[in-house]
Amino acid sequence: MDLPYTPDDGALYWDHAYQTGRTRWHREQVHAILVNHYDKLNPDGKVRKVLVTMCGMSEDMNWLADRGLQVVGVDLSLQALTSFMSRDGWKWTECPAPKLGPDAKLFTRDDGKIKLYCGDVLNFSSDLEGNFSAIYDCSSIHNLAKSSRERMAHILKEVLTPHGRILLDAVEYDLKMLELDDLNIDAPVPPPYSITLEDMRNLFEPECSIDLVETHIETILCKRETNFKCYLIVKE
Numbered sequence: 519m520d521l522p523y524t525p526d527d528g529a530l531y532w533d534h535a536y537q538t539g540r541t542r543w544h545r546e547q548v549h550a551i552l553v554n555h556y557d558k559l560n561p562d563g564k565v566r567k568v569l570v571t572m573c574g575m576s577e578d579m580n581w582l583a584d585r586g587l588q589v590v591g592v593d594l595s596l597q598a599l600t601s602f603m604s605r606d607g608w609k610w611t612e613c614p615a616p617k618l619g620p621d622a623k624l625f626t627r628d629d630g631k632i633k634l635y636c637g638d639v640l641n642f643s644s645d646l647e648g649n650f651s652a653i654y655d656c657s658s659i660h661n662l663a664k665s666s667r668e669r670m671a672h673i674l675k676e677v678l679t680p681h682g683r684i685l686l687d688a689v690e691y692d693l694k695m696l697e698l699d700d701l702n703i704d705a706p707v708p709p710p711y712s713i714t715l716e717d718m719r720n721l722f723e724p725e726c727s728i729d730l731v732e733t734h735i736e737t738i739l740c741k742r743e744t745n746f747k748c749y750l751i752v753k754e
């Protein structure tokens with residue numbers, strides 16, 4: 519493995535991953551956890567907008583927009599957002615987003631139903647788009663190292679309305695897995711970092727309650743079968 523960037527290089531690392539197709543997390547179809555647990559994120563059908571943190575070029579944003587929600591995505595990688603936006607018939611406007619950072623940008627689809635912020639999610643706040651009653655965080659927070667993860671949880675709790683909900687999917691694995699010498703990997707690991715239920719409690723309690731709603735197996739980490747855990751987080 520000879521990569522020009524490390525995860526510490528931030529946008530350069532992630533842009534390079536998207537440019538070179540090292541995106542095993544990306545799916546062409548909507549993620550089953552979103553379909554299976556959407557009713558938990560929007561139990562009374564009253565949610566009007568959803569924040570998708572570290573959204574990449576996820577098809578899940580389309581699926582949410584098709585349900586009638588306004589989608590606000592945030593991602594560091596211009597490459598990922600450009601790939602998502604470049605579809606036949608879609609038109610976007612671009613403007614600076616200084617509240618997210620000096621170089622941050624906001625892309626808005628011309629029907630207004632999808633807004634994509636290109637910048638560091640660790641600078642996101644309710645100053646940008648107000649508060650949200652629904653947040654979707656899929657394969658996202660587990661890419662942040664511990665101190666950044668704490669900051670991210672703080673931001674999510676700040677942005678969430680009372681009784682608001684987060685559907686969050688994150689990996690949990692034993693670090694010993696990374697000691698195996700037959701690992702066939704094409705990127706440094708971590709990220710993603712393992713997150714346990716106890717970590718989740720430390721991040722979100724006591725302001726929120728946490729329920730594990732599903733465990734599913736993925737092979738995107740080191741091509742090994744790994745547990746991904748889907749949590750429902752509800753702000754008190």
Ligand SMILES: C[S@@+](CC[C@H](N)C(=O)[O-])C[C@H]1O[C@@H](n2cnc3c(N)ncnc32)[C@H](O)[C@@H]1O
Binds near residue numbers: 543572638661
């Ligand atoms: C593993 S990908 C998951 C993308 C998407 N959630 C999905 O399910 O396809 C992680 C994403 O986090 C983004 N990212 C990493 N650090 C970030 C940060 N500090 N702020 C915003 N996005 C970040 C990367 O650019 C990448 O698109």
